[in-house]
Amino acid sequence: MYRLHIANKNYSSWSLRPWVLMRQLDIPFEECLTPFESDSNWSSFRTFSPSGLVPCLEDGERVVWESLAIVEYLAERHAGIWPTDDEARAWARCAGSEMHAGFSPLRSLCPMNCGVRVRLHAIPDALAHNLARLDELWQQGLERFGGPFLAGETFTAVDAFFAPVAFRVQSFGLELGAPSIAYVERLLALPAMQQWCQAALDEPWREAGHEAEVQESGTVIEDLRRLS
Numbered sequence: 001m002y003r004l005h006i007a008n009k010n011y012s013s014w015s016l017r018p019w020v021l022m023r024q025l026d027i028p029f030e031e032c033l034t035p036f037e038s039d040s041n042w043s044s045f046r047t048f049s050p051s052g053l054v055p056c057l058e059d060g061e062r063v064v065w066e067s068l069a070i071v072e073y074l075a076e077r078h079a080g081i082w083p084t085d086d087e088a089r090a091w092a093r094c095a096g097s098e099m100h101a102g103f104s105p106l107r108s109l110c111p112m113n114c115g116v117r118v119r120l121h122a123i124p125d126a127l128a129h130n131l132a133r134l135d136e137l138w139q140q141g142l143e144r145f146g147g148p149f150l151a152g153e154t155f156t157a158v159d160a161f162f163a164p165v166a167f168r169v170q171s172f173g174l175e176l177g178a179p180s181i182a183y184v185e186r187l188l189a190l191p192a193m194q195q196w197c198q199a200a201l202d203e204p205w206r207e208a209g210h211e212a213e214v215q216e217s218g219t220v221i222e223d224l225r226r227l228s
Helices: 011-022 067-075 085-101 104-109 125-145 156-172 178-188 191-202 208-217
Strands: 001-004 031-032 056-059 062-065 117-118 217-225
Touching: 001 011, 011 156, 056 067, 056 191, 062 067, 067 085, 067 156, 085 125, 085 156, 104 125, 104 191, 117 156, 117 208, 125 156, 156 178, 156 191, 156 217, 178 191, 208 217
Parallel strands: 001 031
Antiparallel strands: 001 056, 056 062, 117 217
8 A cells, every 4th residue: 555654734735735636536545644843854754755855655665756756656557647638638737737836926925724814914916926827727727628627527636736725725815716716615625625624623733934934924813723
């Protein structure tokens, strides 16, 4: 059985991608969670990950790291990771890669923190541009391939790459067009996403660096975590 190494569910957007994909597609795996540390995670994460980062997938003696590489590794072994239609699959890979490599202002100004609701101090131009592109990209996929997911009728890897954004939209009250908001609600309602969120709310850990990132961007108006 696969072993998937992840970090805190409340914070780790990169970990969420392969986790939600595998859960939603019923690919069995053992979850191995190592919490973030205040100073550096490198030493503890290096015990299982060559890069010292999460996520990291173990398949027997083989180790695969980086979320995009993990997804492609799984796609070689399991049906349904990417759309079967050539056009939809090409678009999905482009959109997933764009999310993997881009949207830096969205990542830095709206870090994933499932358990809080935040009022942003401001929406800088760079974040506004990211949101406009996100809205454009999502609506393009939904219209072009008919929904309800980005590349058609079923949840695939491209949706997994944007799953952390759904939590960001919820936490920071980000404004998008009606079709995009409906898509966010659809993602948040998935059983795997609800399972992840519940576990995030129940986590006992608070990591100062991740908490400070939220405070720099806005005012926390609600904290839903069980031990807050």
